[in-house]
Amino acid sequence: MIDKRSTRVLTKLHCKETFLNPSYYIAIVVSSLLGYLPIRAFLQAIGPQGFSPADSPLFANITGALERLFSPVMVQKLFAEGPFLFALFWAFTPMLLYVLISSIITFQQHKDQGVIELIRFGPSNSRSYILSLFLKDLIVIYIYSIYVTLFFLAVSRFNNLLLGPAFIQALFAFLLATLVLCAYAKLSMVATDSSIGSIFLFLAILAVFLAAQLGTYSIILEQIRTIASLLSLVIQWISPFYYMTIIQTGFELASWLHIVGGILCFVVLTGIVGFISLWLETRKERRL
Amino acid sequence: MIKTVGLSKKFGTQQAVDNLSLNIDPGEIYGFLGPNGAGKTTTIRMLLGLTNPDSGEIFIGGKPVNPGDSSYRALIGVVPEKHPTGMWKWMTATEYLQLFSDLLAVPDSRSRIAATLERLDLGEHRNKPIHQFSRGMMQKLSFARALIHDPQILLLDEPISGLDPFGIRQIRDLILEQHALGKTLFVSSHLLSEIEKFCTRIGIIYQGKLITEDATDKIIDSIIPSKIYRIEMDDIPEDLIKKLVQLPFIHEAKIENSSLLVSVDKAEDHRKDLSNFLYGCGVSSLIMQEQTKTLEEAFLSITTLQKLAKNEVRND
Numbered sequence: 053m054i055d056k057r058s059t060r061v062l063t064k065l066h067c068k069e070t071f072l073n074p075s076y077y078i079a080i081v082v083s084s085l086l087g088y089l090p091i092r093a094f095l096q097a098i099g100p101q102g103f104s105p106a107d108s109p110l111f112a113n114i115t116g117a118l119e120r121l122f123s124p125v126m127v128q129k130l131f132a133e134g135p136f137l138f139a140l141f142w143a144f145t146p147m148l149l150y151v152l153i154s155s156i157i158t159f160q161q162h163k164d165q166g167v168i169e170l171i172r173f174g175p176s177n178s179r180s181y182i183l184s185l186f187l188k189d190l191i192v193i194y195i196y197s198i199y200v201t202l203f204f205l206a207v208s209r210f211n212n213l214l215l216g217p218a219f220i221q222a223l224f225a226f227l228l229a230t231l232v233l234c235a236y237a238k239l240s241m242v243a244t245d246s247s248i249g250s251i252f253l254f255l256a257i258l259a260v261f262l263a264a265q266l267g268t269y270s271i272i273l274e275q276i277r278t279i280a281s282l283l284s285l286v287i288q289w290i291s292p293f294y295y296m297t298i299i300q301t302g303f304e305l306a307s308w309l310h311i312v313g314g315i316l317c318f319v320v321l322t323g324i325v326g327f328i329s330l331w332l333e334t335r336k337e338r339r340l
Numbered sequence: 341m342i343k344t345v346g347l348s349k350k351f352g353t354q355q356a357v358d359n360l361s362l363n364i365d366p367g368e369i370y371g372f373l374g375p376n377g378a379g380k381t382t383t384i385r386m387l388l389g390l391t392n393p394d395s396g397e398i399f400i401g402g403k404p405v406n407p408g409d410s411s412y413r414a415l416i417g418v419v420p421e422k423h424p425t426g427m428w429k430w431m432t433a434t435e436y437l438q439l440f441s442d443l444l445a446v447p448d449s450r451s452r453i454a455a456t457l458e459r460l461d462l463g464e465h466r467n468k469p470i471h472q473f474s475r476g477m478m479q480k481l482s483f484a485r486a487l488i489h490d491p492q493i494l495l496l497d498e499p500i501s502g503l504d505p506f507g508i509r510q511i512r513d514l515i516l517e518q519h520a521l522g523k524t525l526f527v528s529s530h531l532l533s534e535i536e537k538f539c540t541r542i543g544i545i546y547q548g549k550l551i552t553e554d555a556t557d558k559i560i561d562s563i564i565p566s567k568i569y570r571i572e573m574d575d576i577p578e579d580l581i582k583k584l585v586q587l588p589f590i591h592e593a594k595i596e597n598s599s600l601l602v603s604v605d606k607a608e609d610h611r612k613d614l615s616n617f618l619y620g621c622g623v624s625s626l627i628m629q630e631q632t633k634t635l636e637e638a639f640l641s642i643t644t645l646q647k648l649a650k651n652e653v654r655n656d
Contacts, residue, residue: 061442072430166422172390173420175413176443337390 054183054330058176062184063191069158070151070192079150080196084203087143090114091207094135114138122266133216136204140219143200144226151192152237153251155185160247178337179330182238186326189234197227221303225296228318232292233258235325242333265293290321341366341493341524342387347396349382349548356382358548360396364526364541366492369519371539371556372528373635375643379548380528381421384497387526388413401492414444417486421497423478429471433462433481436470437488444489456484461510476507483514494518496527500534512538536635544639546646560638561606566591569614571600572627580621587617601631 070076089110096108105112118127130138159182162168168178201223208215240254264284288294295317302310342364349357357379364370374380385391387398389405389412398405400412428436434453441449457463460480465473473481479499486494499515500508515525515538529535535542536556543553552559576595584593584602589610592603604610611628618625 057445058443061439065439069428069430166420167428169390170420170423171443173388173413173416173418175411 055176055180058171058180059184059187062171062176062181063187066155066158066184066188067191070154070188073154075150075154076192079147080199083143083147083150083196084200086146087139087200087204088207090139090142091135091204091211091213094131095211095213133218134208134213136208136213136215136219137222139204140200140222140226143204144197147196148193148230148233151189151196152234152254155189156237156241156250156254157247159185159241160245160250178333182242182329182333183326185241186234186238189237190230193230193234194227197223217303221300225299228299228315229292229296231318231322232295232325235322235329236292239325239329239332242329242336260287261291261293264288264291265297290325292318292321295321341368341401342370342526343399344383344387345397345399347383347386347398348394349379349386349391350394355548357386357393360545360548360550362543362550362553364524366524367519367522368541369515369525369527369539371535371542372526372545373530373532373535373542373639374528374545376530378545380545381497382548383545384495384526384528387495388416388418414489415491416493416495417489417491419479419482419486419494419496419499421501423482429469431470432467433457433470433473433484434466436481437484440485441488446489449488452488453484456487460484460514476503476510479503479507479511483511487518492523494523494525496525496529498529498531499527500529500531508534532636532639533634542635544642546643551642551646556635560635566603567606567610568631569602569604569611570627570629570631571602571614571618571625572629573600573618573623573625575623576600577621577623580623583621584617587613589613 093108093111093114097103097105097111099107105115115127115131118130159168162181168181171181172178204219205215207213236257237254240250240257244250244253260283264280264287266280284291284294295314298310298317299314302308302314342362344360344362347357347360347362348355360379360383362370372380372383382391386393387400387405389409401415403412405412431439434457437453437456438449441453446452454463454466457466460483462477462480462484465477470478470481479502483499486496494515496515500511503511512534515527519525519538519540527535527539539556541554542556542559544551544559552562554562576598580600581593581595584590589605589608590602591605592601594601602614604614611630615625615628
């Protein structure tokens with residue numbers, strides 16, 4: 053059973069712990085700078101004669117690499133509204149990894165030092181503790197996404213760039229994917245007994261999902277696409293990136309069925325992964 | 341208040357707790373003693389529902405404890421053996437207690453926290469980060485956390501371990517104060533000389549089994565059947581020991597650190613008989629003192645007997 057009060061109190065505690073930690077602000081600065089890099093490259097490509105990618109070596113390198121990996125059509129689509137869609141990926145991913153990995157480390161440290169046991173005397177239980185970490189991750193990431201949006205909005209206003217609907221749609225999909233990724237991070241956290249093991253497991257899960265999803269767009273080798281397509285066929289149902297594409301398709305086709313269906317799938321998948329994590333932790337706890 | 345019936349727990353092939361039945365009445369200070377690895381901590385963990393027993397039942401406050409049910413833990417305040425000091429370094433003592441007050445939904449928590457800190461002489465440190473606390477202060481803070489929701493039962497795991505004499509005295513006074521308030525205290529410790537000062541009843545556990553359980557003095561009396569007198573003399577004649585052991589009421593006589601140690605039947609006071617006998621032998625005692633038997637001696641005696649019994653069974 054999950055104790056609501058404990059979960060609320062512990063979520064507040066975890067948030068406070070995060071906001072008091074200087075590394076959180078370092079992660080924000082690093083993520084913002086990484087997000088700003090493609091914007092800066094894009095701006096350098098705008099000259100008196102209009103948009104010329106060759107004027108910005110960085111931008112040319114980025115788009116060139118993406119075109120070789122995937123396709124010019126995909127790159128065109130990615131930069132159709134300007135640099136913000138690509139910048140969002142760069143600004144969001146490091147922060148997401150920082151938050152989820154720091155939660156994994158916190159959990160293992162708390163476990164090793166007996167903090168979780170102390171909380172269980174509280175009276176609380178580790179299910180409430182895990183759920184509170186999950187909620188903290190969401191709160192921290194959602195607050196960061198507000199900051200990123202405002203940051204990009206300011207950059208777009210200062211540079212007369214468009215921060216269009218594609219950005220908002222991508223952000224929406226990212227935030228939904230965060231739900232599932234947070235749940236997978238919690239699953240990795242309880243599945244192993246060390247921080248390193250949990251981090252590796254989580255990164256491996258992430259890598260498999262990414263490989264399956266991005267591999268299907270790959271144009272380098274036919275074999276890669278075939279393997280990725282087969283892998284995707286098997287694991288797409290448990291991959292947040294698959295549901296992201298469903299939502300994106302929904303926005304492109306203006307199909308509410310796709311959008312609502314995608315959202316529901318995100319929620320259900322989060323619930324299933326979250327339930328497995330709590331069940332696993334309860335089992336481990338009882339074995340003690 | 342705390343009752344266990346046939347409680348057992350096995351870790352692999354190791355029987356941590358074996359058919360343990362305890363019955364602790366409300367208002368008791370129950371000392372739970374045993375050597376390292378005897379099953380004390382496993383028992384406490386089972387009482388708290390942190391470890392599931394393989395068999396047996398637990399009753400807290402008269403109600404059976406079901407696996408996974410943590411609601412009864414509000415009745416209990418716990419002082420664990422080790423206090424996690426590595427985390428929450430940024431917290432002050434007040435913030436620390438506020439966290440647990442919030443978890444336990446303590447009404448009027450602010451004034452309760454202030455009062456508890458004052459009572460434990462931590463009032464002036466209320467806004468100090470807890471990472472600056474000494475071991476003794478941390479132990480008192482742990483006590484404050486255990487008391488913050490005014491629990492009916494206190495489970496104390498090695499509460500005085502690692503404290504200086506002043507700290508030990510403060511914790512002892514606190515235990516007695518809680519006892520006077522009618523609380524039930526379950527104290528696990530290896531500091532036997534301290535335990536015997538405040539426990540109303542004692543249970544000794546060895547290799548998961550409850551070996552003996554009684555009032556402290558009764559346990560000592562049952563284990564050590566004789567009285568020992570230490571007799572100081574100017575000079576101890578060579579044949580005195582031989583003469584002494586021939587007396588019917590004397591069990592044993594020996595010389596230790598230039599004093600005469602005489603073990604006598606504990607049922608009667610033999611000091612006068614001894615004095616007369618020594619006078620008859622031409623020696624006079626400067627001091628004759630009855631040696632106080634301690635719980636430690638009883639504990640060592642019990643556990644040694646258990647070890648010997650185990651070895652005998654193995655050798656057979």
